[in-house]
Amino acid sequence: MRTLHFTSPTGPVHAEITDLVIAGWTGRDAHKLQEHIDELAALGVAPPATVPCYYRAGLETLTQAPLVDVLGHDSSGEGEWVLIETAGGRFISCGSDHTDRKVEAYSIMVSKQMCPKPISHAVWPWEEVAPHWDSLEIHSEIREGGQWVTYQRGGVAAMRHPDDLIEKARALGVPKGPGLLMFGGTLAVQGGIRPAADFRVTLHDPVLGRSLSHGYTARTV
Structure with missing residues (x-):
């Protein structure tokens, strides 16, 4: 078990995590999903037989560190x-499914396990965003040439709804209930998948006028 500590609008949240699950290929729109399939195929990553799919990862990969x-x-x-x-x-956070792209070409499972999974220090109670979930926006940025540039941008409506992912995960025997932490899938990138030392992700709620964010630097060793 891993205990993570968060802040929220309703006070501190202490989450005891027993299972880390990474949902993949979660696009609702077939065209957008194909875009993500194509960009990974360009790196030699074969798509799964069925979508969405779910990958397990070790709890030790979870981190809220800036480095x-x-x-x-x-x-x-x-x-x-x-x-x-x-x-x-239930609470909602944002994070980065940091992945080794070279390893991903021969084993998605190994690529997921070998990289840290940074997540934000703040969360929102599910009840506060559930009524307008599809209005939420997610974007990420990377630092290139000394400037922050947009890497991904879009609405969460482009991905399967959390309840849908949970239901499908349950049918496949994926752990559920208290203790589950699940990454919900990602968007296609702008300009192609590429490494960058500095990365930041933001989940924006335009209805309530607020954002969750997390940034980190990946140091090569």
Whole structure:
């Protein structure tokens, strides 16, 4: 078990995590999903037989640190919303499914396991965003040439709804209930998948006028 500490509009949240699950290929729109399939195919990554799919990863990969260590120069971030199930209810965070792209070409499971999974320090109670979930926006940025540039941008409506992902995960025997932390899938990138040392992700709620964000630097070792 891993205990993570968050801030929220309703007070501190202490989440006891027992299972880390990374949902993949979660696009609702077939065209947008194909865009993501194509950009990964360009890196030699074969799509799964069925979508969505779910990958397990070790709890030790979860981090809220601003600096993480990665092996080599072939990894990159992916901005995602993150669902956290606790005994006190469901919460939403944001994070990065940092992945080694070279390794991903021969084993998605290994590529997921070998990289840290940075997540934000703040969360929102599910009840506060559930009524207008599809209005939420997610975007990520990378630092290139000394400037922050847009890497991903779009609405969470482009990805499967959290309830849908949970239902499909349950049917496949994926752990559920309190203790689950699930990354919800990602968007296609602008300009092609590429490594960058500095990455930041933001989940924006235009209805309530607020954002969650997390930034980190990936240090090559």
